[in-house]
Amino acid sequence: MTDAPPPPAASDVDERLRDAFVAACHDELTALKPGNVHVHAPGHRMTVRDFEVSAAAAAPHLARKGASVGRRVRDAVAATAAAVGTNTNLGIVLLAAPIMVAAEAGGDLRAALGDVLGSLDVEDATLVFEAIRIASPGGLGAAPEHDVAAPPTVDLRAAMAAAAHRDQIARQYVTGFFDLFETGLEVFDSTKLWAVAEDVRIAAVYFSFTSGFPDSHVARKHGAVLAEDIMKEFQTFKQYLHPFDTEALLAFDADLKRRGVNPGTSADLTVGTMLLARLR
Known part of the structure; x- marks a missing residue:
C-alpha cells in the first residue's frame, strides 16, 4: 500500500x-x-x-x-x-x-x-x-x-x-x-431539451463517448477488435436513452460486467x- x-x-x-x-x-x-x-x-x-x-x-x-x-x-x-x-x-x-x-x-x-x-x-x-x-x-x-x-x-x-x-x-x-x-459538454447541454433528470443527461454524455470512440481501457485490456465491437454495441443501445429504458440498459450493464468489459476511460471523460x- x-x-x-x-x-x-x-x-x-x-x-x-x-x-x-x-x-x-x-x-x-x-x-x-x-x-x-x-x-x-x-x-x-x-x-x-x-x-x-x-x-x-x-x-x-x-x-x-x-x-x-x-x-x-x-x-x-x-x-x-x-x-x-x-x-x-x-x-x-x-x-x-x-x-x-x-x-x-x-x-x-x-x-x-x-x-x-x-x-x-x-x-x-x-x-x-x-x-x-x-x-x-x-x-x-x-x-x-x-x-x-x-x-x-x-x-x-x-x-x-x-x-x-x-x-x-x-x-x-x-x-x-x-x-x-465539443462532445461531452455539447451533449450535456443539448439533452436538457428532453431529459427529465440530470442523471439521464449524464448517461447520455457517457454514451456519447462509448458510442463515439473505441474505449481506451477496453482496448488495453481486451484488444482493439473488441473495443471496436463494444463501441458498436453502444451505438445500438443509444436508442434506449430517449425514452430512457432502465430495464434494457441494466440488462446491457449486467452483460458487459459478466464479460468483464468496463469502458472506464469513457467514465473518466464523463x-x-x-x-x-x-x-x-
Whole structure:
C-alpha cells in the first residue's frame, strides 16, 4: 500500500475547486453507465463507496493552491491508493488536474486550459509517470517511447502526444480537451431539451463517448477488435436513452460486467465533462 502524502492545510485548499471535483465525481456515479460502476449496480470488484472515498481523498490535493499539474496528479493518486488500495481514478485525476489549474487562474476556462497545457514541463512528466506507476492501471504494458518505467526526457504534453493515438485521455492533453468541450459538454447541454433528470443527461454524455470512440481501457485490456465491437454495441443501445429504458440498459450493464468489459476511460471523460460543466 502506498503511503498517503500529507494533506494540504485547509488554508492551502481552494474550497470551490475541491467541492466542484467531489460533486463531479458524485454526478457521474448517479448515472446508469453500462459496464461501469454506478448507484444502480457495482462492478469489477468495485463499489460506489470506493469511488466516493477516492474522490474525497484526491480532492484536496487536486485543489491545492499554486500546485503544478504534476504535483496535483501524483499526490491525488497516492492519496487514493492509500485510501482504497486500488486504481479507481487515475484517468479522472489526469483530466482534473489541468482543469483545476486553469480554473484557479481565472478568466475563460478553455483559454486558460490551453495556457496550462502549453506550459507543462519535464517535472510535470516525472510526477505523472510516478503517479501512473503507483496506480498500475490494468493493461498498461510497455510503451515504445516515453515508457513510464523510465525517467521522462520530454515535457508532459510531448509524452502525452506520443500516446495520443492509443489513449483518449492522453489525446485531451494534445487537443486542448476537445472531446470534453465539443462532445461531452455539447451533449450535456443539448439533452436538457428532453431529459427529465440530470442523471439521464449524464448517461447520455457517457454514451456519447462509448458510442463515439473505441474505449481506451477496453482496448488495453481486451484488444482493439473488441473495443471496436463494444463501441458498436453502444451505438445500438443509444436508442434506449430517449425514452430512457432502465430495464434494457441494466440488462446491457449486467452483460458487459459478466464479460468483464468496463469502458472506464469513457467514465473518466464523463467526470471531466461534469467538472467543466460545474466550473465554466
